Amino acid sequence: MATMAANSKGEFLEPDYGAADTSHYVENWDQPSLEPSQTTASVHLSYLKNFFDLDTSDFLLRCRRALFPIGKKILDNPDNEEADIYGWVWIPTTVILVLSVNSSLFVFFSALFHQQDASVSHISGVNFRKFWIFSVLVYGYNIVIPAILWGVLVCTTSRQPILHLFCIYGYSCTSYIFASLISIIPFEVIYIVSFVIASIVSSITLFRNIFSEDEVSESTRSLYLFKIIATLLHVAFGIGLLMVFLYGT
Amino acid sequence: MDTLHESTLDEPVWNTIKRDLGLIGRRLKLVILPKVTAVEMQAELRDWDLWGPLFICMTLATVLSVEASEDASLIFSLVFLIIWCGSFIVTLNAQLLGGAVSFFMGVCLLGYCVFPLLVGAFFCIFFTAVLPTAIAVILRFVTVVLLLIWSIMAVTAFFADVKLPQGRKLLAVYPVFLFYSGVAWMILVGFQEHK
Numbered sequence: 001m002a003t004m005a006a007n008s009k010g011e012f013l014e015p016d017y018g019a020a021d022t023s024h025y026v027e028n029w030d031q032p033s034l035e036p037s038q039t040t041a042s043v044h045l046s047y048l049k050n051f052f053d054l055d056t057s058d059f060l061l062r063c064r065r066a067l068f069p070i071g072k073k074i075l076d077n078p079d080n081e082e083a084d085i086y087g088w089v090w091i092p093t094t095v096i097l098v099l100s101v102n103s104s105l106f107v108f109f110s111a112l113f114h115q116q117d118a119s120v121s122h123i124s125g126v127n128f129r130k131f132w133i134f135s136v137l138v139y140g141y142n143i144v145i146p147a148i149l150w151g152v153l154v155c156t157t158s159r160q161p162i163l164h165l166f167c168i169y170g171y172s173c174t175s176y177i178f179a180s181l182i183s184i185i186p187f188e189v190i191y192i193v194s195f196v197i198a199s200i201v202s203s204i205t206l207f208r209n210i211f212s213e214d215e216v217s218e219s220t221r222s223l224y225l226f227k228i229i230a231t232l233l234h235v236a237f238g239i240g241l242l243m244v245f246l247y248g249t
Numbered sequence: 250m251d252t253l254h255e256s257t258l259d260e261p262v263w264n265t266i267k268r269d270l271g272l273i274g275r276r277l278k279l280v281i282l283p284k285v286t287a288v289e290m291q292a293e294l295r296d297w298d299l300w301g302p303l304f305i306c307m308t309l310a311t312v313l314s315v316e317a318s319e320d321a322s323l324i325f326s327l328v329f330l331i332i333w334c335g336s337f338i339v340t341l342n343a344q345l346l347g348g349a350v351s352f353f354m355g356v357c358l359l360g361y362c363v364f365p366l367l368v369g370a371f372f373c374i375f376f377t378a379v380l381p382t383a384i385a386v387i388l389r390f391v392t393v394v395l396l397l398i399w400s401i402m403a404v405t406a407f408f409a410d411v412k413l414p415q416g417r418k419l420l421a422v423y424p425v426f427l428f429y430s431g432v433a434w435m436i437l438v439g440f441q442e443h444k
Contacts, residue, residue, distance in 0.1 A: 045344060052345040055416040086346075090424060097427060101434055126438050128327075 051085040051163065062087060066171040067178075069205040074171050075164070083163045088170025092138045095173055095241075098180040100131040103245055105184055133244055141237050142169050149210075149230060156222060160211060168209045172234065175201040176241065183245065192242065199238030207231045273301040280361050280403045297353045302360020305367055306332045309436075312370045316439050328435065335428040336360060343421045349412040359425070362403045363432065369396035370436045389437060397433040401426055 054062075058080045065074045075081050104127050146165040153160050179198035183191040210230055211223070276298075310328040314321040333356070340355025350358075372392045376385040404425050405418075413421055 049345050049347065052342075052347075054420070055414075056419040057416060059420060086342075086420065089342075090427070093424075094427060097431060104438070126435055 048085075051083075053082060054080060054084045054086060059084075059086065062171055063091075063174045066174040066205050066209075067201065069201065069208050074168065074205070074209050083161070083167035085163070085166065085170075088142065088166045091170050091173045091177065092142050095176045095180055096131070096134045096138050098177065099134050099183070099241065099245055100127070102180060102184045103127065103130050106186055106245075130244070134241075137237075137240060137244060138173075142166075142173070145169065145230070145233060149226065152226060153223075156226075165210070168206065172202045172206045172209070175205070176238070188246075195238060195242045195245075199235050202238060203231045203234045206234050269298075269300055272298060273304065276301055276361050277364055280364050295354070297351075297357035299353065299357060299360070302336075302357055302363075305360055305363050309363065309367045309370060309432075312367070312374065313435060313439070316374065331435075332360070332363065332432065335431070339424045339428050342424050343408075343411060343413070346417050346421050347414045348408075348417075348421060358407050359404065359428070362400050362407070363429070365396040365399040365403070366393070366429065366432055366436060369393045369433070372396075373436060373439075393433050393437045397429055400429050404429075 058077065061077060062074050065072055065076075075083060146162070146169045150160060150162040150165050175198040179191070179194045182194040185191060207227060207230075210227055306329060309332070310325045313328050314325040317324045336356045336359040337352070339359060340350065340352055343350055343355055344352070369392050373389045376388045376392070379385075380388065401422070405422055408418060408422060408425075411421070
């Protein structure tokens, strides 16, 4: 009970609040709660390390299976069946970089071959605009579409782990690396054909691999429908890449 | 230990600068001659410093922006950003693959190994200024490709001491290859807008 008291001189004393109940106080509240060796960053890092748990041989095996979709599935390796994010990060990045470089080299070589500019010095500077367009297209497609697909599949009987979907979408871009390497040749027919072939291969890969092994049965109509839609979207993505390569400013 | 600290605090500024320059010079020598013994490299990796990468990155950005025909300040900041962000992403990748490399160690290593490409940038300026254009373009291309290979060899030699788990070295070096190829492309092509 707080009481205001005045002493004999007429000054007010501090009220007496009594002993406070400190049993609910947190001890050492001002000390960091984590051990020094385990900061927040390293906890996140060790969680993410699970998604990068593959060797070079695993990675190359998965890429080879993505390129030749007739045969074993991408993640069908008894030694390492875990989906990884390494492919999803670096394969689309390679596609973007090779396409951006080659789109400017293409202009240079086609000018050279078609004798419009006889001088060799007319190579334009780094074209960041095309790089941005490719980045948005490739990364956007590889982030948004698997996420939407996972969201849709969660509502159905088939529960695909989202990591598996991202992994498959990443590896299915492997054939586009080769198409973009071929695109340095300035003859339109060659690289249009290579892009079409890459789109077909990539879509077949996606079609075969999009559902993981514990798929109940593929005769369910809705699941089959989603597979078809995803594959068609993938073909559209390949054609989109080709259009941006040809006509992006 | 206290006397050591006191002595470096009281020393003339020139001595401090000379010591730091010597440190940078020693590391550059390691980068230029990548086939050194593993023990030396481990010691260098642990004492990371950011002066060398900063100096190299600023010089490269200056060279590329001087060559540019328009908006030099944008080019400067763009090159700066690309090099530091690229180093960060590549180091993060090496960490996630299981390598025992701290963030600053990786950034220091990647920054130092850009040095051959910086030399290539100077060569490019020299060739463009002195030689006729056709020969200059070919020489630029050859020089930059050779120095790119040199940079990647230096990084690969250092990466041998990052203690990656078995069989993952190529996975860790491949993003480095992508990153340095991007930088080499910027050096090779420049930022001129030809009309």
